Amino acid sequence: MHQPRGESQASGRRDPVRIGVVGLGQFGRLHTATVAGVAEAELTLMVDPNAAARAAAQAAHPGVSVVADLATALQDDTVEAWIVASSTASHVPLAQQILQAGRPVLVEKPLAEDLAAAEQLAPQVAADSRNFMMGHVALFNTEFRALAEECRRRRGIRFMNLVRHRPVGTAQAFPGENPFHLTMVHDLYLVAALMEGEEPVELRARAGFRTGEVCDLALAELRWADGAWAALTASFLTPDSMGADGFDRIEVFGADWAARASVNPRPLQVWDATTTQHPLTLEISTAAGAPVGMLAEQLRAFCRMVRGAEPPPSGARYADALRVQRWLKELCHAAGL
Incomplete structure (x- = not known):
């Protein structure tokens, strides 16, 4: 053994x-x-x-x-x-x-x-x-963790708006994938974490198609019994000039407060004679053999779980995975996929 x-x-x-x-x-x-x-x-x-x-x-x-x-x-x-x-x-x-x-x-x-x-x-x-x-x-993203702490401290979420856009070539790079499963899945588990696992009472969804065949736009709305709403948008619509990972943004509104996290690209821009570049997009880096960012923090949490020091974090448990799968099933059905 x-x-x-x-x-x-x-x-x-x-x-x-x-x-x-x-x-x-x-x-x-x-x-x-x-x-x-x-x-x-x-x-x-x-x-x-x-x-x-x-x-x-x-x-x-x-x-x-x-x-x-x-x-x-x-x-x-x-x-x-x-x-x-x-x-x-x-x-x-x-x-x-x-x-x-x-x-x-x-x-x-x-x-x-x-x-x-x-x-x-x-x-x-x-x-x-x-x-x-x-x-x-994405649970281990620095900005999201700070945002989640603010939400826990202030309480009373009224509305969440999450967008996750990727380049137009994503559909060709990942044939058979759609924005619900490839990218919106991240925002679904983030929303579940912000709502502390509470199940929504209503889910709606729509899908947009390029040339009538390839799904490149996903729109979803979730509503909770306490009146909170979440609107999620994911697409393969950004031009290549915006970078390989497009852009991501999270906005949360309470009764008398609001917060915004721009998690992708990271706040580093480089200009030359013809272009603007964002060298840091997703918060994942293995440069110089010294990993930093959300993938490294996820691995550290996994190691602590393996050693029995702590359970997997909320949002990353098996029950959380099943919750996201259920939501995806309902949303894709509502969108006709």
């Missing part, structure tokens, strides 16, 4: 959590670089069925083993916990294997392609979700 290393008896400090990463695509590579760079974790094993992805990962982390399938990887008892950053359709089957092997897991968003698939994990997840954490990375 797998035995975590835990706290060093000699020094009283905790050893780094030995972590494996499944899925070595664009976001999987960010995960491996983050795990390799923070003091709380140690990149121990990498998994991907694609030979080119394995070769690239091996070149980036030459001292770390890389294999083609998870079943082989799970035979390595030195790996204490896993991150699943593969395709959405594979999230649940891979997480099931990891949980059945007795290892905790962090799964990238969204948990599954639909609610029924997400619910299949229920028998393996602990009641308090202490062995499962959802990769709801």
Whole structure:
């Protein structure tokens, strides 16, 4: 049976959590670089069925083993916990294997392609979700955390307006995806966190289509019994000149207060003779082998969960993942998707 290393008896400090990463695509590579760079974790094993992805990962982390399938990887008892950053359709089957092997897991968003698939994990997840954490990375954004604290302190949310726009080429870069599942999902779990898990009494949605086929605009409204409303907009509509990650904004209004967080791009602009550039977009950086930002903070929270120091944070538990899947199902149905 797998035995975590835990706290060093000699020094009283905790050893780094030995972590494996499944899925070595664009976001999987960010995960491996983050795990390799923070003091709380140690990149121990990498998994991907694609030979080119394995070769690239091996070149980036030459001292770390890389294999083609998870079943082989799970035979390595030195790996204490896993991150699943593969395709959405594979999230649940891979997480099931990891949980059945007795290892905790962090799964990238969204948990599954639909609610029924997400619910299949229920028998393996602990009641308090202490062995499962959802990769709801925007919960760890610096501005959002400060905004959420202001909301908790002031109370009485009346209206929330959240926008998340991406470039027009996003639909081609992620074929088959729509703004509800690809980007609005972030704002849904942020809204759930701000409303402290309270369920809305009404959900509405509409979708816009380019040439009648590709959904590139998602509009949603949620209403709660206390009169609070949330309006969410996500799109693939920004011009390429605005940058690869478009822009994101969160506004919250109370009875006698208001707050705004402009979370993307970050407040750094560079000008030259012909262009304006935003070198920092999402709050994720692995530069110079020293990860900072929301992905690094999410990893640290995962390591604390693995060590039993704290449960997964509100908004990143299995119940939170199921809530978001339910909302997505209702919204997509309302929008005719």
